[in-house]
Each structure stands twice: as structure tokens, then as C-alpha cells.
Amino acid sequence: MDKAIRNDIYDQAVKWVLEAGTIIRDEMNAPLNIETKSNPNDLVTVLDKRIEAFFVQNIKEKYSNHFIIGEEGYGDSVTSLDGTIWIIDPIDGTMNFVHQRRNFAISVGVYQDGIGEIGIIYDVMSDVLYHAKKGEGAYKNNQQLPQLTSDVKLTNAIIGMNHFWLCENRLIDEKTMQNFVKKVRGTRTYGSAALEFAYTAEGIENGYLSIGLAPWDVAAGIVIVNEVGGVTSDIDGNEVNMLEKTSILTCNPILKDEIITFIRNGRK
Incomplete structure (x- = not known):
């Protein structure tokens, strides 16, 4: 993508993200009209839908030839990654939004071919913006994030992972993941994949594992993690398919092979 075009899209995207954040803060205490989607824990609110519609309207008015993949279905039916594609999660961590009124994020990734x-x-809620442009570094607000440390080991690593690894996944032996939890220094669960990616880029976590994430959960985070020297793949080490739901490993590259080997040894 031409740098001038990228800068224009970036400026617009940041503007719209901050505007959307203001809408959420102003209206989050109004009745939420909570619904469920795939299961009783897969929540969506009227604000999820409104924020996605807000992005879609603005993008289509400004960039009529761009495509949109959105969690709530207001975007396009995209079957190819050709062209410019916005991949949007209006509220990543809706359960946190509903129950905690914190630990949720707006996630926007823009991909070209x-x-x-x-x-x-x-x-x-913290008014913290993580952002990156390809080849120009990653930032937390106005502070550039440093490259990931080269001296981390799995035994002193903090890894983000949720309880699904231990109680619902039938692909990985549960004992293997229990041993993994014992091997690392600690694990964390924030309930928002986008924030887990941001914390990995910041170095607060050394990696993040999840069984099944959609493109809108990871699109922005992959760009940001890339810019600090991190890597993202599925749990077998394959490139992430941005059109499908998949397992995810994002981490300091020093840890990647060891984590993948650990998980592979527990495959059923």
C-alpha cells in the first residue's frame, strides 16, 4: 500500500475509533438489550451493533471501494483477501463490557491484499490506544513500544490463555495443558483477545494462546505484534487464515517453537 494512502486511512481510522469510544462511554449505562448468538455466553448488545454500523457507514462513505469484515454482520460477504479490507470488532470482550464495564476494546485492522x-x-475505559502502521513501529498512545526482549524463557514467561484449554477442548490432552500451566511462570485471562494481543506487544505478557478466534478478534493485534518483532500463527505454526476461525498463538518469537512443540505433544 502506498504510504500516503496508508496514512490517510490510518488518520481516518483513528478518528473513527476515538469517536466510537466516546459513543460507548456516553451510552454504556443505558439499557443494553443483551442478546445471545452461538451460545448463552456469546453475547451481543445494541451498542455492539450500533458501533459496527457506525464504522460501516463512515467507511463506505469515505472509501466506497473498500470491503468490511465485521463481527455483527453489517459488513460485506468477503471470500477473498484481494483489495483493501477493514476487519472490525466493535466491542471485543462483550462479556466484560456487560458484566464489568471494563476490559473491552475496539479492534480495527486494515489489510491490503x-x-x-x-x-x-x-x-x-482506560482511554489507551495501541496502534501501528506496517513498517513504522507500534505505539501505546504517543509512546513507541520497544522491540520484544530476547532473554525470555518459557519458565519465566507470562502467557495469556483461558480456561477452555482445560475444560472444553477435545483436540489437546488436558494433562498436557495442565503441565504447560505449571511450566510457565504464570497465566492470565483478560477476556478480550484484542487486549491480550496489545499486552503481548507491550511485553506485559510474553504470549497468548486461544483455541478458536475469528478474524476480527486478531486482525489489528497481528499488525501491532508484528511491529515489535512478535509472531502470530495457529497452534501448529501455520500462517493465520484471515477468512476463517482458527486457533491462535501470538508470542515472543523465542518462545514459539517450544510452545508449539509442547502443544503438539498433547494432540489427541
Whole structure:
């Protein structure tokens, strides 16, 4: 993507993300009209839908030839990564939004012909913006994030992972994951994949594992993690398919092979 075009899209995207954050903060205490989607724990609110519609309207008015993949279905039916594609999660961590009123984020990734060009993750309640443009570094607000440390080991690593590894996944032996938890220094669960990616880029976590995430959960985070020297793949080490739901490993590259080997040894 041409740098001038990328800068224009980035400026617009940041503007819209901050505006969307203001809408959420102003209206989050109104009745939420909570619904469920795939299961009783897969929540969506009227604000999820409104924020996605807000992005879609603005993008289509400004960039009529761009495509949109959105969690709530207001975007396009995309079957190819050709062209410019916005991948949006209006509220990543809806359960946290409903129950905690915190630990959720707006996530916007912009891809050109399958390549991540822009990543924006906005922690709405903390007013913290993680953002990156391809080849230009990653930032937390106005502070550039340093490259990931080279001296981390799995035994002193903090890894983000949720309880699904231990109680619901039938692909990985549960004992293997229990041993994994014992091997690392500690694990954390924040309930928002976007924030887990941001914390990995920041170095607060050394990696993040999840069984099944959609493109809108990871698109922005992949760009941001890339810019600090991190890597993202599925749990077998394969490139992430941005059109499908998949397992995810994002981490300091020093840890990647060891984590993948650990998980592979527990495959059923």
C-alpha cells in the first residue's frame, strides 16, 4: 500500500475509533438489550451493533471501494483477501463490557491484499490506544513500544490463555495443558483477545494462546505484534487464515517453537 494512502486511512481510522469510544462511554449505562448468538455466553448488545454500523457507514462513505469484515454482520460477504479490507470488532470482550464495564476494546485492522497495514486497539475505559502502521513501529498512545526482549524463557514467561484449554477442548490432552500451566511462570485471562494481543506487544505478557478466534478478534493485534518483532500463527505454526476461525498463538518469537512443540505433544 502506498504510504500516503496508508496514512490517510490510518488518520481516518483513528478518528473513527476515538469517536466510537466516546459513543460507548456516553451510552454504556443505558439499557443494553443483551442478546445471545452461538451460545448463552456469546453475547451481543445494541451498542455492539450500533458501533459496527457506525464504522460501516463512515467507511463506505469515505472509501466506497473498500470491503468490511465485521463481527455483527453489517459488513460485506468477503471470500477473498484481494483489495483493501477493514476487519472490525466493535466491542471485543462483550462479556466484560456487560458484566464489568471494563476490559473491552475496539479492534480495527486494515489489510491490503492479505497484508496487515494498520492495526488499532482501543481500550475504551482506560482511554489507551495501541496502534501501528506496517513498517513504522507500534505505539501505546504517543509512546513507541520497544522491540520484544530476547532473554525470555518459557519458565519465566507470562502467557495469556483461558480456561477452555482445560475444560472444553477435545483436540489437546488436558494433562498436557495442565503441565504447560505449571511450566510457565504464570497465566492470565483478560477476556478480550484484542487486549491480550496489545499486552503481548507491550511485553506485559510474553504470549497468548486461544483455541478458536475469528478474524476480527486478531486482525489489528497481528499488525501491532508484528511491529515489535512478535509472531502470530495457529497452534501448529501455520500462517493465520484471515477468512476463517482458527486457533491462535501470538508470542515472543523465542518462545514459539517450544510452545508449539509442547502443544503438539498433547494432540489427541
